[in-house]
Amino acid sequence: MSKDVYTLTSPEGKTTELPVRNGTMGPRVVDIGKLYREQGVFTYDPGFVSTGSCESEITFIDGDKGLLMYRGYPVEQLAAHSSFIEVAYLLLYSELPSADQLAEFEESIRRHTMLNEGMLRFFNGFRYDAHPMAVLSAVVGSMSAYYHDTMDVNDQRAREVFTHRILAKLPTIAAAAHKLTAGQPYVYPRNDLSYSENLLHMLFAVPAETYEINEVAAQALDLLFILHADHEQNCSTSTVRMAGSSGANPYSAIAAGIAALWGPAHGGANEAVLRMLKEIGTARNIPKYVAKAKDKDDPFRLMGFGHRVYKNFDPRATIIRDMCHKVLAQNGQQDAPLFELALRLEEMALKDEYFIEKNLYPNVDFYSGIIYRALGIPTSMFTVMFAIGRTVGWVAHWREMIRDPNGRISRPRQLYTGSQQRDYMAIEKRG
Ligand code: SDX
Numbered sequence: 001m002s003k004d005v006y007t008l009t010s011p012e013g014k015t016t017e018l019p020v021r022n023g024t025m026g027p028r029v030v031d032i033g034k035l036y037r038e039q040g041v042f043t044y045d046p047g048f049v050s051t052g053s054c055e056s057e058i059t060f061i062d063g064d065k066g067l068l069m070y071r072g073y074p075v076e077q078l079a080a081h082s083s084f085i086e087v088a089y090l091l092l093y094s095e096l097p098s099a100d101q102l103a104e105f106e107e108s109i110r111r112h113t114m115l116n117e118g119m120l121r122f123f124n125g126f127r128y129d130a131h132p133m134a135v136l137s138a139v140v141g142s143m144s145a146y147y148h149d150t151m152d153v154n155d156q157r158a159r160e161v162f163t164h165r166i167l168a169k170l171p172t173i174a175a176a177a178h179k180l181t182a183g184q185p186y187v188y189p190r191n192d193l194s195y196s197e198n199l200l201h202m203l204f205a206v207p208a209e210t211y212e213i214n215e216v217a218a219q220a221l222d223l224l225f226i227l228h229a230d231h232e233q234n235c236s237t238s239t240v241r242m243a244g245s246s247g248a249n250p251y252s253a254i255a256a257g258i259a260a261l262w263g264p265a266h267g268g269a270n271e272a273v274l275r276m277l278k279e280i281g282t283a284r285n286i287p288k289y290v291a292k293a294k295d296k297d298d299p300f301r302l303m304g305f306g307h308r309v310y311k312n313f314d315p316r317a318t319i320i321r322d323m324c325h326k327v328l329a330q331n332g333q334q335d336a337p338l339f340e341l342a343l344r345l346e347e348m349a350l351k352d353e354y355f356i357e358k359n360l361y362p363n364v365d366f367y368s369g370i371i372y373r374a375l376g377i378p379t380s381m382f383t384v385m386f387a388i389g390r391t392v393g394w395v396a397h398w399r400e401m402i403r404d405p406n407g408r409i410s411r412p413r414q415l416y417t418g419s420q421q422r423d424y425m426a427i428e429k430r431g
Pocket of ligand 1: 364
């Protein structure tokens with residue numbers, strides 16, 4: 001019996017040999033491409049728990065070991081030694097850059113941070129209290145109405161221009177969305193600042209006074225962007241791949257990813273964690289909320305806990321939790337009680353049989369909001385911050401998908417459970 005095939009036998013005894021494919025690391029896959037043609041059946045896997053959607057060289061996660069690697073480099077090493085711009089280069093171009101390559105890449109990003117002035121008028125069309133994720137997805141989608149010259153997905157030069165433009169302008173759009181809801185004037189980017197320094201400047205500078213960049217805050221943001229940069233075929237990245245597979249322009253594909261990220265089960269969880277911690281209020285209320293999370297009849301879940309892939313600690317959560325101590329020591333003592341509450345909640349949940357049996361650990365969203373809040377970033381902007389980090393991962397996957405010579409439009413099938421065929425009935429004959 002060959003070890004490189006799975007033999008599937010139908011109830012009627014018809015067999016199909018399904019080839020096995022080996023990756024560099026992680027589980028092998030069974031290629032079921034010919035299943036429907038030979039057996040007349042579809043596989044069925046809502047939520048894609050056991051389904052690989054593509055081949056990718058970008059990121060690898062081992063959920064049992066709590067391992068996350070970008071292009072083979074463990075995220076802990078990149079967090080300790082790299083910068084977000086360097087990690088962005090790595091994700092996009094597969095290798096760590098030379099000093100000259102990094103300088104050229106960073107300079108290109110710095111010089112594309114301004115928005116077309118016409119796009120700024122867009123912001124005036126939103127209600128003053130619009131959620132910044134709604135603004136972000138709308139304005140990024142509108143980029144396809146401004147940058148016609150980078151819409152040919154088959155043109156390598158156009159793909160490069162798009163890549164640099166979207167990375168450079170995302171923070172500018174994000175900051176403008178914040179200024180809209182803060183009722184403050186939009187702040188133009190500065191080419192003399194680093195990626196994270198520029199974002200802080202655009203978020204918090206006001207015309208009435210000079211703004212001093214807080215270097216601890218800039219370093220914390222840079223680290224958070226590294227940790228959020230990519231994560232295999234998560235919901236929003238799969239959405240970008242799906243949208244891009246039809247040949248849609250890349251700005252629209254990224255806007256689709258932003259929309260998917262907004263959900264509380266995904267990137268919206270960091271905002272939901274802060275709301276949950278405020279609702280819990282004090283440590284003596286923790287048992288009540290842990291009980292609610294365990295109650296099948298209660299829709300409440302401990303936000304920031306659990307993960308489809310990690311059945312061990314999310315390595316990003318561990319790094320962010322350690323960073324909380326540093327940021328709060330310098331920036332946000334007033335948020336120390338919130339952090340203490342989060343630590344107590346983690347401690348009590350991880351001792352609870354339910355969480356142990358279901359392998360529910362804190363994920364990337366559990367502690368990140370505490371840092372954002374300590375930096376003065378409003379809760380409604382937390383998922384926007386996630387999107388700023390994740391955009392480079394979405395772009396890297398979009399580029400990989402577009403360049404795949406075997407690429408096809410993504411079009412899943414279904415199990416139909418609706419009505420049998422029936423004839424139209426005139427309204428006067430209906431019951
Ligand atoms: C992100 O995919 C990625 O990589 C995402 C991400 C990325 O970088 O892109 O890592 C970012 O989205 C992190 C996840 C943020 N979301 C949350 O923190 C929301 C709270 N967590 C969940 O709702 C849930 O854990 C998910 C959505 C993260 C995972 O859902 P799954 O894999 O579909 O797991 P499940 O819902 O089937 O849960 C398995 C069991 C269930 O119990 P049973 O039906 O088996 O009895 O665990 C329970 C769930 O009820 N469970 C929880 C829980 N999470 C799962 N119970 C209480 N609290 C929770 N948080």
